[in-house]
Amino acid sequence: MYFHTLREVPGDGEIPSHRLLLRAGMIRKLASGIYGYMPLGYRVIRKIEQIIREEMDAKGAQELTMPAFQPGELWKQSDRWADFGQEIFRLMDRNGREFCLGPTHEEIFAMLVGGEVKSYRELPLNLYQIQKKYRDEKRPRLGLIDCREFIMKDAYSFDKDWDGLDLTYWEMHDTYSRIFRRCGLDFRVVKADMGMIGGLDSHEFTVLSQHGEDMIACCNSCDFAATLERAVCAAGIWNQDGEERRLLEIYTPNIKTIHALKTFLGVPGDKLLKTLIFKVKDQLVAAVLRGDRELNKVKLANALKVPPHALEFASAEDVKKCTGAETGFAGPVGLRHAKIVADQEVPLMKNAVAGANKTDYHMVHVNYGRDFQADMIVDLRLMEEGDPCPQCGSPVTLARGIAVGQIRQLGTKYSEVFEATYVDENMEEKLMVMGAYGIEVSRTMAAIVEQHHDEDGILWPLSVAPYQVMVTVVNVKDATQMCMGEKIYQALRDSHIDVLLDDRDERGGVKFKDADLIGIPIRITVGKRAGEGIVEFKLRREKGREELAYNGAVFKTLKLLKQAGMK
Amino acid sequence: MYFHTLREVPGDGEIPSHRLLLRAGMIRKLASGIYGYMPLGYRVIRKIEQIIREEMDAKGAQELTMPAFQPGELWKQSDRWADFGQEIFRLMDRNGREFCLGPTHEEIFAMLVGGEVKSYRELPLNLYQIQKKYRDEKRPRLGLIDCREFIMKDAYSFDKDWDGLDLTYWEMHDTYSRIFRRCGLDFRVVKADMGMIGGLDSHEFTVLSQHGEDMIACCNSCDFAATLERAVCAAGIWNQDGEERRLLEIYTPNIKTIHALKTFLGVPGDKLLKTLIFKVKDQLVAAVLRGDRELNKVKLANALKVPPHALEFASAEDVKKCTGAETGFAGPVGLRHAKIVADQEVPLMKNAVAGANKTDYHMVHVNYGRDFQADMIVDLRLMEEGDPCPQCGSPVTLARGIAVGQIRQLGTKYSEVFEATYVDENMEEKLMVMGAYGIEVSRTMAAIVEQHHDEDGILWPLSVAPYQVMVTVVNVKDATQMCMGEKIYQALRDSHIDVLLDDRDERGGVKFKDADLIGIPIRITVGKRAGEGIVEFKLRREKGREELAYNGAVFKTLKLLKQAGMK
Secondary structure: OOOOOOOOOOOOOOOHHHHHHOOOOOOEEEEEEEEEEEEHHHHHHHHHHHHHHHHHHOOOOOOOEEEEEEEOOOOOOOOOOHHHHHHHEEEEOOOOOEEEEEEOOHHHHHHHHHHOEEEEHHEEEEEEEEEEEEEEOOOOEOOOOOOOEEEEEEEEEOOOOOHHHHHHHHHHHHHHHHHHHHOOEEEEEEOOOHHHOOOOOOEEEEEEEOOOOOEEEEEOOOEEEEEEEEOOOOOOOOOOOOOOOOOEEEEEOOOOOOOHHHHOOOHHHHHHEEEEEEEEEEEEEEEEEEEOOEOHHHHHHHHHHHOOEEEEOOOHHHHHHOOOOOOOOOOOOOOOOOOEEEEHHHHHOEEEEEEOOOOEEEEEEEEOOEEEEEEEEOOOOOOOOEEEEEOOOOEEEOOOOOOOEEEEEOOOOOHHHHEEEEEEOOOOEEEEEEEEEEEEEEHHHHHHHOOOOEEEOOOOOOOOOOOOOOEEOOOOOOOOHHHHHHHHHHHHHHHOOEEEEOOOOOOOHHHHHHHHHOOOOEEEEEEEHHHHOOOEEEEOOOOEEEEHHHHHHHHHHHHHHOOOOOO | OOOOOOOOOOEEEEHHHHHHHHHHHOEEEEEOOOEOOHEEEEEOOOOHHHHHHHHHHHHOEEEOEOOOOHHHHHHHOOOHHHHOOOHEEEEEEOOOOOEEEOOOOHHHHHHHHHHOOEHHHHHOEEEEEEEEEEEOOOOOOOOOOOOOEEEEEEEEEOOOOHHHHHHHHHHHHHHHHHHHHHOOOOOOOOOOHHHHHHOOOOEEEEEEOOOOOOOEEEEEEOOEEEEEEOOOOOOOOOOOOOOOOOEEEEOOOOOOOHHHHHHOOOOHHHHHHHHHHHHEEOOEEEEEEEEOOOOOHHHHHHHOOOOOEEEEEEEEEHHHHHOOOOOOOOOOOOOOOOOEEOOHHHHHOOOOOEOOOOOEEHHHHHHHHOOOOEEEEOEEEOOOOOOOOOOOOOEEEEEEEEEEEEEEEEEHHHHHHOOOEEEOOOOEEEEEEEEEEEHHHHHHHHHHHHHEEEEOOEEEOOOOOOOEEEEEEEEOOOHHHHHHHHHHHHHHHHHOEEEEOOOOOOOOOHHHHHHHOOOOOOEEEEEEHHHHHHHEEEEEOOOEEEEEEEHHHHHHHHHHHOOOOOO
């Protein structure tokens, strides 16, 4: 057995799953965001894949595999070649033809099915594949959470109409819930942003974890749950007091931040206007929102119909171009050469404070409508803990999580581009209606560890454990112990149980530490009482251990696995 | 079921496997040398993979998966970054770091194991993976035979010493034979060239096929078998008659080829010397061999210690540089600025004819030693049908084949570069001795079709058939037939048999044609006699068909599968 545990992780372990998977010898890093899966770790991957296959197949989805290597021209046809920017790996073949390493396969599947399926009788159709995918992450981190090469299951459905898609979509919603439950995960299904894939409705399956980098907002009173990116904020009513006062310019030397302004003026954040200037392609855009709010860049990007990475902070020079002032004094009044996008709260504010577009000056008593107009008024801000739920008004809770799956209603976006049409019952040609369903398999493995570990190591759920049982022979030089260990090992193997025999010539302590670290759920220890036919039985998740006759230990193992539906 | 057969293949089908796999809807082309595996085809791939897993696991090899994405610096360390030339796909990440898509993984595994394994107690070790690999073929062709993205099993073994490697090597030799036999292949194990991977001994597993692009030479009297590239030619004894005659220049206007020279002079080919000038990196090399022999470029490349693709024909200008003449009049006598590599037959030739290194002139009575010397004398020529076997002297036979597997003794080549050492029983540090073992899974699928098809379609062996049984309902509008069809389908499914039910609303003829094309081994047809409980039983490989009671058909199927060891 190739088996190499580490006592410490060289600098790298950013979160428990990363640290423990490295220490347990389940994964090895080859380059930033690029990992190999060692024999133990790969067994976990294959078990997760098997769960996915069983659940997808049960719904009539069909497995195949398309190339990871995709012609650039398909991405140009769908207009995503530019949109993905540096996020995809691009390369050229020896003839100078452009390719990319697919981070996703909408183009390929729309083209494939569009080219072959002709009749309504062949629909609906749901095709899936499990393969390595590629994404040139800016900062690959957190071990298997954010990788540049990762293992993914992606599926694409083709329906006759929107009702059909709805059926498939909610069936996949169920299927995903079952898959992640079988993996032993505690997760939330949240409304999600469509991102660069595009489409109409989408849900993410987010595993709750303090180390997750996805924030989700949930309501405890109703069923509202959404990614923070996507969470729609309620438009409240504030500051509507009194009448509009006269606009005044005030001297605020060197006061360039909202924080400094609050202190200098002694005014609360909800009385201030924040103006952030971005460069989007060749255009300047000013996002205006309440001083105590955070901008949700995804909402701004969606409003502008560009991908989030297209938003860049404007240079000092560009800021000067539209404000005539140094950076730090921008405001919506009199702003030139920039599109103004205001948060929905901005028109409700009375007599606010804003930058004066003049170095070292701000304006007080700024009022929307009288003093400035926006080009767009939209929901721009990031939801905060305690904000009113957009559905029921109760305060929302924010939580961190790891998005392990996403389902999307793509509609006809790709069918249109690749002419994926069929002839219906009345001989009319119609567009197929598509859905896409992804699971990040390698990230799921990490998420399982995030939720199942203690200070000594991993606690694999039985369903995905690399081995279900570990038989540890304390002293391999003792023939009685070795013989007993091999007997139990063989008995379990004969019952088709995944069992590992630790017959290394190491001290017992080393073996127990390793067993805890790699987290095999059931442990049978053969020690001094082997001569009496007695072994120790212990579950990794529980402190207790009991002494049993060796066949009692085998029997108990079989019973446990049967109860868990694993046999 | 996603199922799309084609009547004809648009221009593409170069050989039967390519044509039939496309027509049967098993594969689809995305770009030159880049294919997707559709549900039916992917089932075959997964069955081949399963056979490989079972046989590798039985020998204690362990599965894992390393990244396809490999840092360029590892390839520079082993000096292969340049050697692979345009054969590998290279790309850069957003930080300008160089990567390649791995066509093979020697570097990765030597580094991995070298970094983790420390003691002789952890050896031997054999690690394997099954994954997509990449190679930028100059002319991808023949469907799945020469692809740019292909599915490969590669394994790397680590032994304490050469004896250990020998054991592992011959064990893998056996394992490979078993794998290919289980896939239903008729193959030969042949001595192979080491190629750019390097190493000491190597065998290829070559499936005999008239459409194969690998040539092998076999002896029918002894066990000699080798790839044509590798086949060592016996050095015979010819032309030793008479004494050396006086060197003469003769006028041969516009006679630039061996063929023209033979006709012009009326002299047999074995009296002529052929001189071919190559540019290898910055050096000019003249290969000299008997006029009626073909040059084996691999032998020349090996002699020069460069990869074969480094050999380019010299330009007219370079030819002039070393001959002083136009192209077509090169000869070994008085050749300048070029390294002369002569075939082992050349020194044995007496009074030969050669180019005079002077436009429109040749020389007669050229003799090695007296008139010129070579820098190297080696075996340079391509073996021909009927040549004497280098082991026993009987005439050899040439055959075409498809190389589906290769095993290689790498020795310490990569262990040295990546410092893969261990401490032995005497506390001495030693280099691990490596082997590498590859199977091209997707090419194996094509090779199976090459050997198992007829004019109507594929004849899958039971072991790799996408489904073992096909139940065809002739008239799906007849309730009795449909009911009987589903009953048989269910009975076989309950016995865990891979069974496909053709319940499409198509004419019987269409269904039978499709069934022949996709090649399911056992076919049960439910037709007019369904009411009497009678169905038709037929094997795809045999013409005959018989009528059986429906449970008799189920029973016979089970019996057949049991006999074949499939149940």
